[in-house]
Amino acid sequence: MTSGFVDFTNAGQINPEARARIRKGIGAPGDVILSHKGTVGKVAVAPVDSPEFVCSPQTTFWRSLDESEISQGFLRYVLISEHFARQLDLLKGQTDMAPYVSLTGQRSMTLDLPDIARQRAIVEVLGALDDKIAANAKLIDVAKDLAVLSLARYEPTVSLGKVVKQHKATINPSLMTANEVAHFSLPAFDVGQTAEVTRPIDIKSSKFEVRQPCVLISKLNPRFPRVWNVAEVPAIPGLASTEFLVLEPSYSSTTFLWAELLQPSFGATLESKVAGTSGSHQRVRPADLLETLVVDPREVEPELQGKITSVGLLAVQSRAENETLVASRDALLPQLMSGKLRVREAELLVEELV
Known part of the structure; x- marks a missing residue:
């Protein structure tokens, strides 16, 4: 779960026979993944090119069953909202073991939902930030690969x-x-x-x-x-x-x-x-x-050392920019959810960031 998206690069694989025995709980592109054991409350989205996947015991995937009630794109923002985080904090401490929120506990939680039109407007505004975050994440991967290949x-x-x-x-x-x-x-x-x-x-x-x-x-x-x-x-x-x-x-x-x-x-x-x-x-x-x-x-010749350093620093800078973008998105979200900030006002703020 990196920069708000699921990275399947080092994911474990199951063989076709094991896959055939699994009847439910198969993840799909666009699903929202929530960590609910150990580190509770991390949220990421399965990319559009995701393979079929099964969540680990530490995570759960969330999926809208009726997009006229809750937009799948908006679901990720619900799960990082203050309203949802407060419920997680209450539930995760109800065990003597590591922090844990059971499936039953998750099903008991309430979601703070504006009307569907506002949901879609919020997705469009904050989606611009998430698109930039995703682009930076790809740039980080490319920079890493180039630095490694250079040696x-x-x-x-x-x-x-x-x-x-x-x-x-x-x-x-x-x-x-x-x-x-x-x-x-x-x-x-x-x-x-x-x-x-x-x-x-x-x-x-x-x-x-x-x-x-x-x-x-x-x-x-x-x-x-x-x-x-x-x-x-x-x-x-x-x-x-x-x-x-x-x-x-x-x-x-x-x-x-x-x-x-x-x-x-x-x-x-x-x-x-x-x-x-x-x-x-x-x-x-x-x-x-x-x-x-x-x-x-x-x-190693100094010129190549310099190139590797420049490429690697690009990854560092992109990661730092993502920190700012994530913080800005998380600050805008409660204002948009509550209606204290109008969508058009948020659009102007986002334009300055991206």
């Missing part, structure tokens, strides 16, 4: 630990005086690679400090690469999950290092070094990760 002809010849500095300093968030911190967590990576702004008191364990531009790489489950280019440090204190290694490049930009660590050969080598029997909790030891060979940046 494909180079052989890895040097241990990663020889070309980076590992930042190991940790801090107990409960001892911090800052009101807010930028939390680089695994869930934050998975939902869009945007650090979560939160209160230090809400973080329950020590974290690595993020003080300099760096690359974060996860030790957990390397078959699903999590490589985070922190090309610019946030204005507020940054904290990273200890599931990451915090790596500061010695001879290149963070973007070049990011492209190195996304090389398929690097990922394959990490997969061969995992420890642990559980498929969902396999880790690479930091020492093994730092011993893995990468392209030596000192052997």
